[in-house]
Amino acid sequence: MPAAPKIVPRAAAPAPALSAAKGGASMAQKALQKLGLRRDIDLALHLPLRYEDETRITPLANARDGQMVQIEATVTASEIQLRPRRQLLVQVEDDTGSCELRFFSFYPSHQKTLAVGARLRIRGEVKGGFWGRQMMHPAFRVAGGELPAALTPVYPTTAGLPQPYLRRAVVGALSRVDLSDTLPSGCEPPVTQVYSQNGLQRLFSLREALTFLHHPTPDVALSTLEDHSHPAWQRLKAEELLAQQLSQQQSRRARDMLRAPVLRAQKAADGALPLHEQLLAVLPFSLTSAQRRVGEEIAADLARAVPMHRLLQGDVGSGKTVVSALAACLAMDAGWQCALMAPTEILAEQHFAKMIGWLEPLLAARGRRVAWLVGGQKKKERTAMLALVASGEAALVVGTHAVIQEQVQFKNLALAIIDEQHRFGVAQRLALRQKLAAGVAAGPPQGDAAPSGGSDPRSGGAWGPVVAMEPHMLMMSATPIPRTLAMSYYADLDVSVIDELPPGRTPIVTKLIADSRKDEVIARIGAQVAAGRQVYWVCPLIEESEALDLSNATATHADLSEALPGYMVGLLHSRMPTAEKKAVMALFTSGQMGVLVSTTVIEVGVDVPNASLMVIEHAERFGLSQLHQLRGRVGRGAAASACVLLYATNDSGRVGETAKERLRAMAETNDGFEIARRDLEIRGPGEFLGARQSGDALLRFADLATDTHLLEWARELAPQMLDRHPELAARHVARWLGGKSDYLKA
Ligand code: ADP
Ligand code: MG
16 A cells, blocks of 8 residues: 655644634634535545645755755845845855845744754745746745655635645544545446556555545656546545435435325326327327337336436427426326426416417316416415415416425425426425425325325325325426436436427528628528518627626617617517516517517527527627527527527637637537537536536536546446445445535435
C-alpha cells in the first residue's frame, strides 16, 4: 500500500494569542458549517484544489526564472524603502546564491521575523536569474522542523476559514473518521491504472485514496490529480457513483413495497366501451407504433398493484400528450381520479383545452368532468373547482403546481401525470409525492366499479396487512436524457421512449445566419405571413436579466410591427399579466396573429400547426437542447418549416468559433438525442437535470462524460450489494450521502 505519508505538524505556524484563537476558532467553525463540512467524513471528502510542494529545499543557484520554490536562507539585509513606494526590501542568501524579497504590505511583526541574521524557510516564485533573483511577497517562516513528506494541500475555502485551520481540521477528521471498506471483497472498481510500488500492483482502498489525495507523495504526476485520472481519484468516483446507485435502487425497492390501485381498461356501468377505446375512436389520427408501444408499457405498469414511476421521453412533437390521456383513461374508467400538471399556465391551458376537447363528451356520459386549477384563478372559480375535485366529480384535474397545493383534496387520486417534469423543483416534487399519497388514501373509487378480486388493496384480504398507498406517477420530458444520465440520476425511474414522430411532418430545415443579414430574414417573414403562415420570433436570452430580455423583446416587437404593416405582430413575455398572455396566445392560436415575438416563455408545449418559421435571435446564447425544444414549435403541420438561428457577429464579422461549431450541430441533425449528447459534452449535466441537481451538486467527483465504465460497474454492483450485503450498502450510503438521499429521489 502507499505508505501513508507522515503528516508533519506545521511547527512554524505562530500560535495566536489565546483569546484571538478562541474567537477565530468559533468563526472558523461557523465557516466550516457554511461549507457543509459538519461530519468528519465531510471534511475527509473535502479535497484540495491544488497542492504546494514544501517537501524540498531548492538551493538558490538551482532556482529557475519563474519557478515556484522553497528555499532556506539567512537574512543579510533588511530595510524599508519609501520610493517609488513604501516597501520592505530583504536580502537573503544560502550557500549557493542570494535573492531579494520585496513586500509592499507588511507589519512590524514581519520585520521582526525578517531581521538580519534570521534563518528562514521561504516559498515563492523566483524572478530573474543569477544576477538578481527576486521574490515578491513570498511566504516565509523561521527555518527548522522536519520537511513534510507530502505535498501541502490547498483547499477550497471561504472567508474566516484560513488554510492552516482547515488543514488541521482535515488531518484531525482523517485520523478519526471510519473509512473501513464498504465494498464487498472481490468487487473492486475497474480503475484503469493501479498503484504500483516495489513492483507490487494494487488498488487504492478508500482510506488510501483519501490519505493520498489530501497529502500526495511528491513523486505523483500532478496532471493525473488535475484531470482526476489518478487511481485514487477513480476509487473515489467509483464509490460516489455506487452510493448514488444504491440510493436510487433502494428507493425503487422501497416503492415496490408500496401499493397502488390496479388500473385496467373496463366497460362503464351502462356497458359503454372503455374510455380509452372511445378516445382512440374519436382521435383524428391513429397512433404511431412508438406511441402504441409506450402506451402498452404504461398500461402494464398501471395494471400492477405497485406505484408506477415512469419517465416518458419523446422529442418535441412526438405526441406524448395523447399517450398520457390514454393512460388517464385507464384510471378514470375504474372511477379513480387523475391529475395532469404542467410547469406553466400557458402549457397547462393548452393541455386543458386538448383534454376538454377529447374527453369532456366521453366523461359527461359518465357524469364526470375535467377540472382546472391554476394559481391566478378567480376565487369563485377556484372554489367550484376544489369542490369538484373533493367530490370526485372531476375525473381529471389539469393545472400548474396549484394542483398540489394544500387546499386541494382529492377524493381518490390514482395517477399523476407531470409534464416537462425537469422544470419542477426538487421541493415541489417531494411535496408532490406526499400530496399524492394523501390523495390516494382518501377513498375507494366512485361507485366502486372495480372488478372484484382485490383491486382495492386497502381492504387487506389477498394483500395481507394494510400497506401504504401511493398513486402511479407518469413523468414526461421532451428533453431527451442521454443514456449515462438516465443510468445515474434517473436510475430510480423506468423510462419509455417515443422514438418516432407522427407521419406527415416535413423535417425542419435549420439555417445559421449572421445577424448582419437580419433584413433578409425579415423579408422572408413577410413572404411567409403573406402566404398565410405564422412565424415565431424568439428574443435572446440574457442571463440574469429579465429586464433586459424584456426591453429587447419590446424593441424587436416595434421593429417587426413597422417592417410588416398590415399584419398583426404580437408580443409575449413572462412579466405580462396572465390574462394578457392568454389573449395574445389565443390570437396566435386562432391564426389571426401572423407573428409572435416572445421571450423564451413559448419554450414548452405550445402547439400551433400553422406556424412554419421560427427565428431565434442570439442563438449562441442558448443551450442546444433548449434550441431544439424551441425549434420543435414549428414543423407541426404538413407545411415545410424552417428555423433560422441568428447569431451575433463581432465587429470583424465573426462569431466565436466554438459558438458556431456548437450551433452547427443544430443544422446537422434533428435528432434530439444526438443534440442532447453533444450538449452533455459541452455543457455538463446541469442543462438536463434542472432542479434535480440544484443546491448540492450531487455528483461532486464523478464525471458522467468520462466515467461511464465506473458507472456501469456501480450499476451492476448495487443490486448485488442490496441483496447480499445490506449492512455494507447502508453504511456506504450513509457515508456518502448523509441526509441528501431524499433529494436524489425527488
Ligand atoms: P409533445 O410530445 O411535444 O408533447 P404533443 O403531444 O403536443 O407533442 O403532440 C404534437 C402534435 O402532434 C399535437 O398536435 C398532437 O395532436 C399531434 N399528434 C400526436 N400524435 C399523433 C399521431 N399519431 N399522428 C398525428 N398527429 C399526432
Ligand atoms: Mg408536450
